[in-house]
Amino acid sequence: MSRFSRRDFLITTAGAALASSMAEPALAGLETPKRGGTLIGTWGGFEPQSLFVPPGGGSSPYFTSTKVLERLIRLTVDLKFEPVLAVDIKPSADFKSYTIKLREGVTWHDGNPFTAEDVVFNAMQYWKPISAGVSLDALESAEATDPLTVVLKFKAPVPEFFLKSVLAGKSGLVIPKHIYAGSNIITNPINNAPIGTGPFKVKEWVRGSHVEYLRNEKYWNPGLPYLDRLVIRWWRDPASRAAAFEAGQLDIGTFNPIPMPDIARLASGGKIIAETKGYANSAWVTTIEFNQRRDIFNKREVRQALMQAIDRQFIADTVFFGRARPSLGAVHSSNTIFFTNDVQDYPFDVKKAGKMLDAAGFPVKGGSRFKLSLVSAGWFEENIKIGQYVKQAFEDLDITVDLAVPDRATSLKRIYSDYDYDVAISNNSGGIELIPSTTQYYTTDGIVKGAAFRNATGYSNPKLDEIVAKMTVETDEPKRIVLAKDFDRLATIEAPLLPMVDLEPVTIVRSDVRNHSATADFMGESWAELWLDR
């Protein structure tokens, strides 16, 4: 579906000269983009608590803030880095320092120039302490050597793909120093009407309804954005979003905006398209995890047996209406860089699972092998059904299951603060880069009591820690990929936590909306290049 011309260059090889090609609307051939129009967009969730939440705040503020705030670079759908605010990022020979060349002539929405000082402020005051956290642990200093050059210095070698992933990722948004300096970044009132360098300016946020953006007439990329106006509206009910599409009052919805059974019906007319690309850098999975603090689940054979007791194809087909597939290993299958199929698979086999449990010392006694408490996090509706299914699957193995599907806050507390579960069903979305978003579920330093979406199982394996530690400093990309695959193999065979199904979210979009899918993370698209063929 993507009509976006693939500008296949790595930013490392792209010098300032190449970057100037960014100055033109880079849409070779196919169709000439049309200027103007209003796009009404939404996503499969609710209104954000604030238009921009500096530490992250989930998908909804990420969706609203990325139309206004930009990053230094971005990751395209074919997993290449492209310049945005930086035209070049070069590592030193020892990979302990990186020189960032910034784009000239970029201004903030309030007219102030964007300079190296802004990036220094972001690196030391925003990214490291607030948004990126452990990812930038090694960052020692940032220095502006001239108004358009910043040098980042690190304590240890930092792999290039890793650093660029951070800069192109959710935590790499660039905020204006002149507005945030000296204030508490997290509670600054400007977060409800952020000022950035992006293609759209916030015009008005009507709480409970919509946010309206206007075209940034002084955007650094002349001719962009194509739209005059962008409106993000929120419907709390998926069926109402489907009705809005049908009535022509909604143009695009990312991340499963409408009920799964409606997708085929809406897409059959040809006026509406279901697009599955663009979720690789924020790949969602439904996971199952086993609390290692319990003697039973401390045994690897038990975990492996329980994995085999679950028909994951059934979950994909029935719960997700085919919009998911059984996971293989710890890495999402859409991650074409680090995914490997050379890992332990756990095909559905109840008989074998029963035998493994017998062998592990848990035979059926008095009608039950043992009792476990299953917590399925109730933040997605699907998790209710998955919880019920997994309960039945375990009961088929003669395990007594006590299922709870608590609400969001209670789930967070039981799984990640109190570790009050034996087996938990949860979700996560990881980037292409595995450190730390994927690895922190397995490493010992991922155990942080009270911090959600990390190692809540208490699993600790020095061998695995060592592989991840090597990956953290390995600067040779092929060698790093080998390490990543070693990690995947070990994590999968140990199975303290594993994805059960890889989710395949869809974007629902009207067929006259063009160029909506340039990057590997739709939720974070700036939509500067999006245009309407009407």
Added chain:
Amino acid sequence: MNRIVLRRLAQVIPLVLAVIVLNFVLIHLAPGSLFDVMTAEQQISDPAMLDQLRHTYGVDQPTWVQLAKYIWSVMRLDLGFSYRQNAPVLNVIMDQLPATVILMLAATSVALLVGVTAGVLASVRVNTIWDNLISLAAVFFFAAPSFWLGIMMTVLFAVKLGWFPVGGMRTIGAGNGAFADALDVMHHLVLPATALGLFYAATYARVMRASMLEVFRLDFVRTARAKGLSPSRVVVAHVMRNALLPIVTLLGLQLGTILGGSVVIEAVFSWPGIGSLLFDSVMSRNFPMVLGVLVLGSLLVAVANATVDLLYLRLDPRIRAR
């Protein structure tokens, strides 16, 4: 009359205090806290950052200190700050209050108009096809889940016929002066107010019918007929007026819930009301926001009760004697 108003207002202070303490305790008894939800969403794991946020949100203090501080600030008419919305609680509530009030008043008007008319009609034509049809409709609208009714109305009137917009309160970016704006809001209001109003109307219709039938049997109605009043005058001036008391009671109860909005109807029609705000705040354990809505709500209940008492006096002068 003044005594009633004063007595009602005197009840406000203990009421608000009880609302605060009770809900504060309830929220703190629920597992998880705003702090958990916020740090989870923000994926914060750095212990120093966690401590800083604990301090920012004030959750590093003992619970009773938090409660005392909150009561103290409410006494100074300050509903506190919501870190989730990153704005003062009162501002966030006031942003969504007009939409809620418009929707609830419109729905209540629809309910009163439709319900009372249907009830009167059913009682006048008791045990005829009219009566049965109205009873059937009342049962249907009462039993049909309002989200289903809302979606069906959307599909029919907004998608198929295109008469009304699919949700929202205003056409975005229209802005052609106050009159056009009011018309625009009314255009958006029709479906949600009807969907919600018909649900309430069902109750009104049933209550009105029963109440009318009871009054019809009373002696003064026979007297009114005997002295030769026209049937319509008997129904409107004598029976209806006396049958209205239970309706006023219902109305008073319902006015008290106005501030809560309707989560379901707001969700289906993406109406920017307080119901969704309250729901989200409960789910994220955002107690300043929950308490803010409830405190304002309890004030409204007190005012609504006082108003209902005054209305009783007007409708039934016998009450004054007691």
